[in-house]
Amino acid sequence: MSAWTVIAHTEVGSGGAANILFSSIPQTYTDLVLVFSSRQETATGASVFINPNQLTTNQSTRYLEGDGASAASGTLSRIFTADTPSNATANTFSNSIVYMPNYAGSTNKSFSIDTVTENNATTAYQRISAGLWSVSTAISSLEIIQPSGDINQYSSATLYGITKGSSGGVTVS
Amino acid sequence: MPTATYIALANTTLTGSVSGVTFSSIPATYRDLVLVINGTSNSDNRAFYIRFNGTSPDVDTAMVYTSNNTSATDAGLYFVTDTTQFNAIINVMDYSATDKHKTVLFRTNRNAATVMMSAGRWASTNAVTSMTIDRSGFTLQSGTTLALYGIIS
Numbered sequence: 355m356s357a358w359t360v361i362a363h364t365e366v367g368s369g370g371a372a373n374i375l376f377s378s379i380p381q382t383y384t385d386l387v388l389v390f391s392s393r394q395e396t397a398t399g400a401s402v403f404i405n406p407n408q409l410t411t412n413q414s415t416r417y418l419e420g421d422g423a424s425a426a427s428g429t430l431s432r433i434f435t436a437d438t439p440s441n442a443t444a445n446t447f448s449n450s451i452v453y454m455p456n457y458a459g460s461t462n463k464s465f466s467i468d469t470v471t472e473n474n475a476t477t478a479y480q481r482i483s484a485g486l487w488s489v490s491t492a493i494s495s496l497e498i499i500q501p502s503g504d505i506n507q508y509s510s511a512t513l514y515g516i517t518k519g520s521s522g523g524v525t526v527s
Numbered sequence: 528m529p530t531a532t533y534i535a536l537a538n539t540t541l542t543g544s545v546s547g548v549t550f551s552s553i554p555a556t557y558r559d560l561v562l563v564i565n566g567t568s569n570s571d572n573r574a575f576y577i578r579f580n581g582t583s584p585d586v587d588t589a590m591v592y593t594s595n596n597t598s599a600t601d602a603g604l605y606f607v608t609d610t611t612q613f614n615a616i617i618n619v620m621d622y623s624a625t626d627k628h629k630t631v632l633f634r635t636n637r638n639a640a641t642v643m644m645s646a647g648r649w650a651s652t653n654a655v656t657s658m659t660i661d662r663s664g665f666t667l668q669s670g671t672t673l674a675l676y677g678i679i680s
Binding site for chain 2: 357482
């Protein structure tokens with residue numbers, strides 16, 4: 355039995371979308387993984403925010419990034435991934451994987467985030483991040499939203515649930 | 528029905544403070560292993576080692592890492608813990624092969640201090656049959672979860 359289960363998938367249609375929202379997430383899995391590909395409809399900024407339970411508070415991210423020329427690290431008081439702006443090479447999209455262990459637990463929620471932008475030019479971003487939502491409430495919804503403007507048509511997102519278990523005779527002590 | 532490729536092998540949720548956890552009797556039937564750890568430790572910035580088959584942490588092991596703006600090499604295969612919520616995701620490639628050394632990829636996510644990625648090597652051709660996660664003198668705290676998965680190629 356596979357530990358991974360597809361919970362939901364969506365693709366943004368014509369005209370774009372203000373956000374992508376996964377709601378009524380079952381509490382029956384151990385971890386969640388959000389995989390998405392996106393592009394924004396504005397040229398400003400290059401980020402996407404992730405809002406657990408559609409809340410924007412108690413969030414922070416520590417990141418390490420490279421842009422093709424230099425490396426940097428820093429923090430931001432949001433949980434975020436990189437995004438491809440509208441002035442990047444046509445038809446290119448960012449890709450992000452957000453791992454959320456123990457999303458249904460009663461402790462603060464830590465995130466592991468890998469993200470890259472695409473651009474057939476000298477500058478594109480790759481970033482690894484440690485996110486934290488300092489809230490003990492279980493995650494029951496996830497919102498992907500741009501800081502400004504809409505999410506471009508053809509952006510897509512898939513939410514997976516991972517279930518822990520025991521098999522193969524492995525013991526733990 | 529597609530073939531399942533990501534199989535849950537074992538897991539534990541700590542009910543008290545422990546210095547180490549061991550996954551034993553790992554069968555050789557998978558291609559790779561993935562270990563996911565989420566929780567807290569009793570002290571910040573502590574390297575918890577991955578020890579294969581009961582070997583000592585600094586024997587036949589080495590890794591290179593990037594943490595925030597620094598990069599370095601070190602002996603041992605480890606992730607770094609925190610007293611606030613951290614997670615670590617560890618991939619062990621070709622763990623059952625007897626004709627190659629084992630490559631390990633680590634991600635440590637300590638929101639309070641560091642985000643870290645590492646590539647390590649266990650210089651042994653022995654198949655991995657057990658994994659111990661520990662650090663002498665320090666503990667993983669109650670509520671910390673460890674889950675081991677096997678990936679089928």
